[in-house]
Amino acid sequence: MSPVGTALAGQREARARFTPGAPGAPVIALRNVTKHYRSGGGIDDVTLEVHPGEVFGFLGPNGAGKTTTIRLLVDLIRPDRGELSIFGLDPRRDGIAVRRRIGYLPGDLVLYEKMTAGELLLHFARLRGGPGSPEIEALAEQFALDLRTPIAALSKGNKQKVGFLQAVMGTPELLVLDEPTTGLDPLVQHQAHELLRAVAGSGRTVFLSSHFLSEVQQVADRVAMIKAGRVVAVESVAGLRSRSVHLVDVRTVERLEPEAFSRLPGVGALQATDFSAHFEFAGPLDPLVRELSRLALADLSIREPDLEDVFLSYYDGHDDTAAPSPALGRAGSDGER
Amino acid sequence: MASGSPHRALRAGRGGTVFRRALSEHRLVLGGWFAGLGLYCAAMLAVFPTIHGNRAFAKLVESYPDAFRSMFAVADFTTGPGYLRGEIFSLMGPILVVLLALLWGSDLTAGEEERHTIDLLLANPVSRRRVVGEKWAAMAVGVTAVTSVFAIVPLAGNPIVHLGVGVARLLGVVVATAFTALLFGTLALAVAAATGRRGLARGVAAALAVASYLVSSLADLVSFLRPVRPLSPWYQAIGVDPLTHGFSWRLLIVVGLTAVLVAVSLATFERRDLAVS
Ligand SMILES: Nc1ncnc2c1ncn2[C@@H]1O[C@H](COP(=O)(O)OP(=O)(O)OP(=O)(O)O)[C@@H](O)[C@H]1O
Ligand SMILES: [Mg+2]
Numbered sequence: 001m002s003p004v005g006t007a008l009a010g011q012r013e014a015r016a017r018f019t020p021g022a023p024g025a026p027v028i029a030l031r032n033v034t035k036h037y038r039s040g041g042g043i044d045d046v047t048l049e050v051h052p053g054e055v056f057g058f059l060g061p062n063g064a065g066k067t068t069t070i071r072l073l074v075d076l077i078r079p080d081r082g083e084l085s086i087f088g089l090d091p092r093r094d095g096i097a098v099r100r101r102i103g104y105l106p107g108d109l110v111l112y113e114k115m116t117a118g119e120l121l122l123h124f125a126r127l128r129g130g131p132g133s134p135e136i137e138a139l140a141e142q143f144a145l146d147l148r149t150p151i152a153a154l155s156k157g158n159k160q161k162v163g164f165l166q167a168v169m170g171t172p173e174l175l176v177l178d179e180p181t182t183g184l185d186p187l188v189q190h191q192a193h194e195l196l197r198a199v200a201g202s203g204r205t206v207f208l209s210s211h212f213l214s215e216v217q218q219v220a221d222r223v224a225m226i227k228a229g230r231v232v233a234v235e236s237v238a239g240l241r242s243r244s245v246h247l248v249d250v251r252t253v254e255r256l257e258p259e260a261f262s263r264l265p266g267v268g269a270l271q272a273t274d275f276s277a278h279f280e281f282a283g284p285l286d287p288l289v290r291e292l293s294r295l296a297l298a299d300l301s302i303r304e305p306d307l308e309d310v311f312l313s314y315y316d317g318h319d320d321t322a323a324p325s326p327a328l329g330r331a332g333s334d335g336e337r
Numbered sequence: 338m339a340s341g342s343p344h345r346a347l348r349a350g351r352g353g354t355v356f357r358r359a360l361s362e363h364r365l366v367l368g369g370w371f372a373g374l375g376l377y378c379a380a381m382l383a384v385f386p387t388i389h390g391n392r393a394f395a396k397l398v399e400s401y402p403d404a405f406r407s408m409f410a411v412a413d414f415t416t417g418p419g420y421l422r423g424e425i426f427s428l429m430g431p432i433l434v435v436l437l438a439l440l441w442g443s444d445l446t447a448g449e450e451e452r453h454t455i456d457l458l459l460a461n462p463v464s465r466r467r468v469v470g471e472k473w474a475a476m477a478v479g480v481t482a483v484t485s486v487f488a489i490v491p492l493a494g495n496p497i498v499h500l501g502v503g504v505a506r507l508l509g510v511v512v513a514t515a516f517t518a519l520l521f522g523t524l525a526l527a528v529a530a531a532t533g534r535r536g537l538a539r540g541v542a543a544a545l546a547v548a549s550y551l552v553s554s555l556a557d558l559v560s561f562l563r564p565v566r567p568l569s570p571w572y573q574a575i576g577v578d579p580l581t582h583g584f585s586w587r588l589l590i591v592v593g594l595t596a597v598l599v600a601v602s603l604a605t606f607e608r609r610d611l612a613v614s
Pocket of ligand 1: 061107
């Protein structure tokens with residue numbers, strides 16, 4: 001556990017150094033932010049608040065507007081309408097003061113190919129007036145990155161690592177990460193998640209976008225879901241989890257009784273034969289697992305529904321108070337709009 | 338920000354970082370241009386002794402059509418200054434360094450936008466002005482360094498081939514050439530900074546460079562071009578030969594135009610959405 005352990009310790013030490021301005025004041029605040037590209041697409045009336053010390057997940061399908069929102073935060077593009085503030089400052093007027101406190105990882109990451117990983121990290125460190133090589137070397141060692149390799153010779157995942165380390169180095173108060181774990185192998189992904197949790201643990205703030213509900217559930221405290229340029233939901237991860245549905249497939253060695261499932265609260269759309277059952281399950285998995293442990297299982301799969309289904313089950317929860325299960329029934333027809 | 342803030346570790350970055358990287362990124366390209374143009378100059382100098390004072394060649398040149406002679410500045414090939422002017426400073430030399438400068442200027446911001454490296458650069462605590470300013474300064478140094486080969490090689494060869502050109506005049510024409518190149522490089526930058534489009538920037542700058550060269554060189558023959566000739570930077574910088582007439586304050590017009598274009602580039606780049614279409 002040692003390499004990750006040291007990385008986390010380093011990130012935790014930062015705790016004392018960061019004192020958010022007014023207590024409770026949001027680190028990021030967007031109010032009715034609208035941005036349209038000339039070629040079409042963009043975001044509409046996005047309103048969000050991210051608080052100090054939280055990991056905030058920004059979830060949405062391709063083309064939903066995640067990157068657009070994130071590039072507005074670092075002043076690479078400017079809003080058509082609406083208000084943006086970071087640390088209570090205007091990202092455009094006070095751009096330098098704001099960006100001094102941000103670590104940013106672009107979604108469309110392209111690095112200077114001709115530099116080595118070490119040269120590139122040191123170059124950006126100099127642009128920020130710190131950190132020095134010892135911190136860079138420590139981070140690289142923790143993430144098993146060879147700093148002497150030219151960027152052009154790095155694999156996709158290792159390039160992503162360089163981008164990630166570039167964002168987190170120097171313990172910035174706010175991390176703005178656009179799909180930070182794409183291309184990383186599961187082990188490194190896990191390391192990255194742990195580091196982000198440590199960042200939040202030290203009172204700093206993380207804003208990250210993702211396609212994967214599972215990723216966001218692992219690291220985030222709250223989630224905003226964006227679809228076609230509009231934020232459709234902002235939820236705590238706990239709330240989302242209670243609303244989300246699992247797809248369960250059971251095959252048994254002995255004949256099973258469908259009633260075993262149908263009487264469980266949270267089960268819906270049950271289809272059963274003598275030796276198999278397929279159903280949707282809402283809520284915490286504990287009662288289900290307890291029920292399953294009574295059976296002689298031949299095979300079992302419990303899948304998370306995809307993002308689209310979660311969106312739909314969210315809408316459902318608001319349209320009426322019915323159990324979320326019918327959402328999946330509608331996913332087929334609604335999903336094709 | 339208060340200077341006693343805990344964020345001292347992340348204070349403003351060190352100045353000159355972008356400048357140094359821009360130069361080091363181009364060092365191979367610059368070396369190549371320097372060597373190539375140096376070889377061209379050396380070859381030209383090697384031929385000079387066979388033409389120096391050669392009356393038959395002078396007669397031949399006089400028989401060329403006027404249009405041809407003014408377009409390619411073939412005048413008194415048989416003297417050192419005339420030879421340098423005809424072979425290097427009237428066309429080949431400036432055209433090549435203008436090309437270098439406009440390729441560089443068009444790439445300065447738009448290259449990073451098109452390659453998508455601009456996000457990582459500008460998300461740092463640096464202003465867009467500083468990034469463009471430092472990159473422009475690197476271009477100015479690089480273009481001037483390459484152009485200096487047109488003084489270095491003739492000065493080095495002078496003891497052998499006896500050009501009979503003064504150092505001051507040679508430096509004067511080299512500076513004029515470098516500034517002309519920088520003007521067109523900055524023009525390319527201005528178009529690129531305003532649009533984010535490298536190809537467009539190159540096209541506009543190249544078209545204006547060629548057109549203003551033709552205006553400058555043909556106005557002696559074509560009377561209706563004469564009134565517009567002062568608009569041509571080529572004419573202002575090197576149209577009245579600095580090798581024979583010495584430094585002219587007209588070069589300041591070129592410098593002033595460049596300064597205006599730098600200011601325009603900084604202002605438009607500041608306002609734009611970057612890397613969007
Ligand atoms: N640089 C750009 N120029 C023009 N249009 C753009 C640009 N970036 C995004 N768009 C458009 O804006 C919309 C939102 O795109 P955005 O990149 O913000 O989505 P995203 O949620 O980041 O998607 P992905 O998950 O694929 O990264 C899309 O319709 C896209 O076509
Ligand atoms: Mg994106």
